[in-house]
Amino acid sequence: MKPIFPIGGVIVIAGLGVWLWLRPPPAFSTQPAPSATVSVVSATRQTVPRQVEGAGSIVAGAATRAVSLNAAAILTGYDVTPGTAVQAGQALATLAPAPMAVAALQKAESAVAAGQAARHHVATLLPAHLATAADLAAATQTLRDAQAALAALRATGAGQAETVRAPVAGLVTSLSAAPGGSLPAGTVLLKLAPASALRAQIGLTQSQAAYVNIGNTATLTLLNGGGTVAARVVSVAGALNPQTGLIDVMLQPLAPVTLGAPVAVDIHAGTLTGFPVPNSAVLSDDSGPYIYQLDQKNIAHRVDVKVLQQGDKTSVLAGKLNPAWTVAAQGTYQLTDGMRATLQGAGS
Template identity: 35%
Template structure:
């Protein structure tokens, strides 16, 4: 029967005992190594993004406020704020103030009288019973009566009742009146914004606003869970908002589809940030500084860096990296400065 193999641990113990008996120390155990993945240091750039919050609101020039040029009574309100309306859709029904109706009727009667007077003066002149001045005065009175009636008609006094209709496809922004209200001439009755005229108005810190430019791309993410949409900066205010002390900017959605009042997170690309590109997991922080590891002679070398920009799983860093030494891309959290490593190329 063949002898049983000696276990490695027993053999090592026996060798150590033998060396100890001879007065020689046992050999030191091999230094532990850490398996990491590396990649060559590369330089590049990531978008420099400023993220702010805002809400969908009508753009300047995309809003129209409807009113009457005569005192009136609001009979019926046919829509509510936030309603989507079509061009020509009736929004409010009204009745003119009786005094406005009376003024129009008086103007119509005055025109009839002026027409009769002008006709009579022309007949008398033909019979040489009236002077040319009398005919001219009658014609001037007729023109004045015609102008007065036309002006009242343009102001909506021709019909004692009527309605206000949507001037275009859009959304009702506000209705500052209620059924039964007596309104003055020119008072706002309903405000409508174009469906394609909504923008996200967001406030930027003045330091950030200095880098804004009209036309810069943006991503609009609805906080209500709707899909993100692409957009662009359309307008940048030239003064601080007195309420927020921020600089307002309008960001339009490329395909429209914004909902009035919806809250958004807007990520505006204001430029590019250049530096060393590193995997996000490769950049560590010890509570005081950011740092990465490079590999030199089979050992980890710590390099202090500054984290400039993060975008998903890639960071832009700046620091004294050696472009000839591999950068630890994965497994850096296991390392200390000077640790012995085994390397494998990063995926």
């Protein structure tokens, strides 16, 4: 009896061939591949100005002058309020004489009158040899001492009504005494900041302050008025402010500003090198900031980056960017790694 296995194998193979020939063709998906429409910019490494940004306000600075009483007096009232801009010689406050100052002035005037009478008496005795030249010299010296004491009191305004006037042009920063009281000599009435002494004070983090040096130029934006003023850095604190935990930086405005005005500050602190891109190009997730670059076939590739600087419109990046590929600038949130992108305006 002959074996049947070869014949059976031929039949199976033939049946499989017929099935493959008669089966319906496979169904192909008609769904389009995922895509996103984006705009792009070139990836060009550039050296750009380093901008250090901060915020603060206009303060009086260290050159504030205290206007004090030369002699005891009664403060009857102020002619200014904090923030008032004054010219040199402008009235600041009105004083009335204090009772003790009036008494001291009267005593000094009496001493001068007595000294004059005493000298005159000695002088009349001298021709009759009832007084000596030494007596006359002593009487003269006593009179001169009394006259000097009176002149000193009058120079301080003791015992006289007085108008206190601004020693220099500037801004009144504070009023320090209460009207109506009798005040001793040396009492501070108010503080006056010369216009040239106004400063912009801001706080920076230690990493920001490390790039800032005295002499750096800056731009102040006056937040209340919206204008800008040129400025320069005049001091950088060497330690943290214990209240803010920041480094205090003082800038001198190069145009008139208002005491207490809030400001935003943009310090021009040298240069840095990186890839400038629009802020919209930079995305972030748990792994940090990243962008998408498009290769020659417009396939998106994720590139992790470090943001060296971020301004109002542009960020400067460091990272392994491919200069031959473009950077997705708008529409980046639609992209995923490996997705094919369509460029805005392409084919239109």
